[in-house]
């Protein structure tokens with residue numbers, strides 16, 4: 369594509385970002401083209417407003433928070449079979465697809481490649497991607513269908529992710545795997561200036577797991593799903609090695625209750641566990657973050673002793689394709705995080721900061737839940753469905769995930 373550099377220069381000046389062309393002449397032709405593509409695409413109004421919010425705080429307006437109803441999978445009795453039949457039928461008819469969000473940076477884990485390539489240390493030394501793929505292959509066999517697998521990467525890790533799959537012959541599941549790339553937003557410094565990365569291009573970062581709906585739509589994956597006859601889409605993270613993407617009970621409940629979204633929860637380990645909890649916000653489904661909840665709310669219980677806000681959101685949700693279409697069209701709020709980011713200073717010198725120096729903006733998947741009128745919440749067992757790999761050591765680390773995985777699959 370041809371870009372008009374003078375027009376771009378003019379736009380940059382208007383938004384106080386003209387430094388972004390400072391090293392343009394030093395780049396080769398291919399990189400120049402890439403830079404112009406970025407500069408042409410960036411929404412400078414949005415970036416300016418996000419910067420203003422970093423100064424004022426990102427507090428979203430006051431809302432009315434209430435508990436949300438949930439169903440305990442293991443207290444269903446005879447309804448269990450009923451929901452199971454409905455869900456099984458839909459799965460066998462090929463109506464389910466799985467989406468794995470693998471665009472995160474995995475900064476806490478500190479692994480240099482895409483998080484999905486991480487080996488949690490099982491004797492078989494399989495990567496997270498392979499563990500998830502093994503599970504999908506097994507379920508496909510069980511229901512005698514091929515469950516399509518859509519993998520969201522970031523611009524940063526897309527090539528490396530695809531190389532990894534190629535090298536591993538797509539774990540024998542090639543024809544069912546589709547990759548798509550999530551959106552990005554530039555990182556800015558404390559003065560609101562967009563950073564230039566070491567390569568001379570705009571420093572951009574993935575726009576958070578909330579970017580999944582929009583990128584499913586924009587990348588054409590929703591159309592592909594429709595062509596395949598998909599009606600239901602499970603969306604989960606790459607870093608939960610026990611994620612159960614194919615759950616007839618969850619599907620059966622969503623279908624039977626005629627809702628377009630359903631989420632799985634595990635009960636909080638204690639009232640103050642640092643996890644988000646399902647709730648209703650202004651009458652609509654939502655997740656309240658641990659930082660937003662008062663002690664009184666966190667500890668409140670119902671007549672059966674259940675915590676009112678005790679259903680942790682574990683990033684395991686099921687959506688009707690119509691809900692994804694709706695969510696993908698609505699802009700989500702961005703949250704800011706102050707992070708360390710290597711950049712080029714005004715003299716073209718690479719600066720590797722020791723302390724955070726830049727804002728990164730991310731949308732959260734659950735901020736879109738309010739788009740649907742109602743959501744079915746299914747409480748499942750932590751030891752069966754939730755083994756996250758977040759930190760290098762301690763809680764939610766490869767060590768804890770490995771243990772949970774081995775216990776569940778009865779490996780020694």
Ligand code: UTP
Pocket residue numbers: 469470471472473474475476477483520550574575576577604605606607683730758
């Ligand atoms: P986390 O929020 O735990 O982030 O992502 P992370 O990137 O894995 O790790 P940190 O915070 O940098 O240490 C939860 C899930 O959402 C995906 C991740 O890949 C993971 O599966 N995710 C997160 C994306 O796909 N894109 C994003 O922009 C952010």
